[in-house]
Amino acid sequence: MPHHTTEGPDTAPPLLLGPSLGTSTALWDAVAPELSAAHRVVRWDLPGHGRSPADLIGPGATVAELAGLVLALADSLGVDRFAYAGVSLGGAVGLHLAAHHPQRVTRLAAICTSAHFGGAGPWRQRAATVRREGLAALAESAPQRWFTPGFTVPALVADLRAADPGAYAACCDALAAYDLREAMASIVAPTLVIAGREDPATPPAHAREIADAVPDAWLMELAGASHLAPAERPAAVTAALRAHFAAPARAEGGGMAVRRAVLGDAHVDRAQADATPFTARFQDFISRYAWGEIWTDPTLSRRERSLITLTALVAHGHLDELASHIRAARRNGLTPEEIGAALLQTAVYCGVPAANSAFAVAQRVLAEEE
The missing domain is CATH 1.20.1290.10 (AhpD-like)
Known part of the structure; x- marks a missing residue:
């Protein structure tokens, strides 16, 4: 079972928060407390990241396997239906859940993510490099990939340094095999797509592709944000998520x-x-x-x-x-x-x-x- 934390009233509507590759639940530190005022917020760690066991996945892993871990976690908490927000790989997990398990996802926010991550080759190469050399070199260059120039969050870079190389590489395998483009039109959960305008990992064009494919999806582009928008622009992300996840109540009786x-x-x-x-x-x-x-x-x-x-x-x-x-x-x-x-x-x-x-x-x- 992935490591997780819970915040907010047990009786509040559940909201699951998924992390980006290389980070932990700390990615949501500036956002989750505010969301927990109206939701039962559950943050989870990827295998081998944060405090999750590394052996939850292995070589050749898929996003579907990661989604299965999230469903198992929800089941263990007695949560049948939930709202979901995820960043990058965590966002891909959310898109997969909404497409393949629509009865479980009430509303979705896909943040700095994609329906495909640029083809299998670069991810397989990264997985091989990490298995061979570890994560030190990737951690050195992480701020350039994750944040706008001059901004960083040392705790998140430390998360990457501390991640298990084998589990990180398995997550790369999952990204290599991931392509949800054909399934996007089947998503029925109300969906908010958030892009960082200065995101080199998943540029705004990827967000627009999601928003164009998912029926009635909303798109928001954040100026001054790169790949880890909840850490770099927490106030804007919080406001957007609060509005998006509060919306269903207006229609429920x-x-x-x-x-x-x-x-x-x-x-x-x-x-x-x-x-x-x-x-x-x-x-x-x-x-x-x-x-x-x-x-x-x-x-x-x-x-x-x-x-x-x-x-x-x-x-x-x-x-x-x-x-x-x-x-x-x-x-x-x-x-x-x-x-x-x-x-x-x-x-x-x-x-x-x-x-x-x-x-x-x-x-x-x-x-x-x-």
Whole structure:
């Protein structure tokens, strides 16, 4: 099983992040924390990279094998359907999953990747060189291939130095055999394609080829970005991914999926069961508008929305709603300490008596959780 890390609420929609050849989960360090506010983010390492065992693949490996490892990982986590974003080889894995396992991938982001990587010859040559000489020479030249001039991330170059040469070479074999051009038109998952305008490894023409072939795909080209865009332009990549992966909620029953993810199935089921012909239109209204329009807007994360909601409920003395939204804040990743800090802030701006009542409600709810 590949090594992986998880971030974000267990009840949030799952989002898998795939790495580039030669890097580890660290490629996503500047992006994943923000995405984890609204998703259960799972980062995984390629075989022989980061903390993944080298013997997960061998000579003659394929992208399909790597995709199989990702599916096995998802199964082990109890994840049936997931959104996916990947860079370079990790992006190729995502494209393969979307084309050959469409029932598993809800939305896809293909970043600095390709439907083919320039033919088998150069990759077979690189694999042979690495098996013979190791990775030191490739690590020396990595910044020129990965980043724009004058920019580097030493930790990612160190990842390449530390990778297992045999597993790295097997990944090169997978890239040599990879050509997904004939299958691109079969991808049905909503797809965002991101290119770095200064990427020498997968130039923007490769991204345009994907966007032209995948039905209704969106293309974004980032200025000032090379091959490892999440490391070089993290704010732009984060904003694009947040908007792309937040989009499905607007179409899922007027936000009912988000309402359930934030408030919990038990709360929503009670509200639905208590609905009458008189209140049914109101229940539909809050599902469509509050949860289907406001809570799905990617401008603010769910953590940020929880903090704002707690403050508003304290200000107006809505203590029953406050209890529900303290539970929601925990689902959205807020710690008890952060909730306490938010309530303390309300003592200054909403009044000490209001904050006193809010602390009593929060203490009861948090004690029930424990």
